[in-house]
Amino acid sequence: MTRSKSGPPGNSGGISGAIAGDLEPCGTCGRSVAPRALFCHACGAAQPPRPLDPFTRLGLERRFDIDLEQLSKQHAGFTRVMDPERFAARGPRQQANAKAQVEALREAYEVLRDPIRRAHALLALLGGAPAAGDEDGDEEIDDLATRLTRADDVLELDRIGLDLNQRVEACIRYLAPAFRKAQTAAGPDSPSAFDGAARILARLERLEALAAEVRDRRAARTTPRT
Known part of the structure; x- marks a missing residue:
C-alpha cells in the first residue's frame, strides 16, 4: 500500500x-x-x-x-x-x-x-457475472410489456410509466443489500455469491428498457408536428 x-x-x-x-x-x-x-x-x-x-x-x-x-x-x-x-x-x-x-x-x-452502469462496474470488479439470458419469465414485466404494446393514449402510457418507475426504484433499493450480502459471502468457495445482485440488475435493465420505450412513445405523441 x-x-x-x-x-x-x-x-x-x-x-x-x-x-x-x-x-x-x-x-x-x-x-x-x-x-x-x-x-x-x-x-x-x-x-x-x-x-x-x-x-x-x-x-x-x-x-x-x-x-x-x-x-x-x-x-x-x-x-x-x-x-x-x-x-x-x-x-x-x-x-x-x-x-x-x-x-x-x-x-x-x-x-x-448511473445505477445500472455502477452495478455492472461493481459486479465486474468483484468477480461476479451478469445473469444469463434476458430474465424472461418475470410475469410482472411481461404484463407491463403487454400493456405497453396495447397502450393507445397518453394517459395509459403515463400509468405504465408510473408503474415502471416504482419498480425501477425498488430494484435500485434492493441492489444495495444484495451487493452487501454478496460482498460478505464472496470467496473462492462461493462463486454464486453475486447471483442475487446479478438477477436484480437484469430485472432493472428490462424495466429501464420498457421505461425508455414509454418515454419515446409519449414524446412522439406530444411533440407538435411541423
Missing part, C-alpha cells in the same frame, strides 16, 4: 488517497508516483491517467450504495484541481495530461452516478 497526495500543485495538504499498486516514475522529475495520483506531489507535474476502476479514480469505497453527494463533491474537487488552465505555464504535454485526467474523471463520474 502506498500513499500519494493528490492536491493542487504547490499545495502539500491537498486531497490525499491510498491505493495498492505499482509506483511509476514521474515523467518530469523521476520521483515515484502512486497509481491514483493526479500529479506528482514532488514537482507538481500533471500525470497521465492510469487504468483505474471508477470507484478508485474518485476515491470512493467499492459499494453500490455510494453517497451521491459525496460523488459529486469528489468529481467537482478533482476536476477543479486538474483544470488544464492551471497547467498552462508548464507546457502542452502537461496540459494534455490534465485534460486527459479531467476526461477520465468525467467518465468515472458518469459510470457511478
Whole structure:
C-alpha cells in the first residue's frame, strides 16, 4: 500500500488517497508516483491517467450504495484541481495530461452516478457475472410489456410509466443489500455469491428498457408536428 497526495500543485495538504499498486516514475522529475495520483506531489507535474476502476479514480469505497453527494463533491474537487488552465505555464504535454485526467474523471463520474452502469462496474470488479439470458419469465414485466404494446393514449402510457418507475426504484433499493450480502459471502468457495445482485440488475435493465420505450412513445405523441 502506498500513499500519494493528490492536491493542487504547490499545495502539500491537498486531497490525499491510498491505493495498492505499482509506483511509476514521474515523467518530469523521476520521483515515484502512486497509481491514483493526479500529479506528482514532488514537482507538481500533471500525470497521465492510469487504468483505474471508477470507484478508485474518485476515491470512493467499492459499494453500490455510494453517497451521491459525496460523488459529486469528489468529481467537482478533482476536476477543479486538474483544470488544464492551471497547467498552462508548464507546457502542452502537461496540459494534455490534465485534460486527459479531467476526461477520465468525467467518465468515472458518469459510470457511478448511473445505477445500472455502477452495478455492472461493481459486479465486474468483484468477480461476479451478469445473469444469463434476458430474465424472461418475470410475469410482472411481461404484463407491463403487454400493456405497453396495447397502450393507445397518453394517459395509459403515463400509468405504465408510473408503474415502471416504482419498480425501477425498488430494484435500485434492493441492489444495495444484495451487493452487501454478496460482498460478505464472496470467496473462492462461493462463486454464486453475486447471483442475487446479478438477477436484480437484469430485472432493472428490462424495466429501464420498457421505461425508455414509454418515454419515446409519449414524446412522439406530444411533440407538435411541423
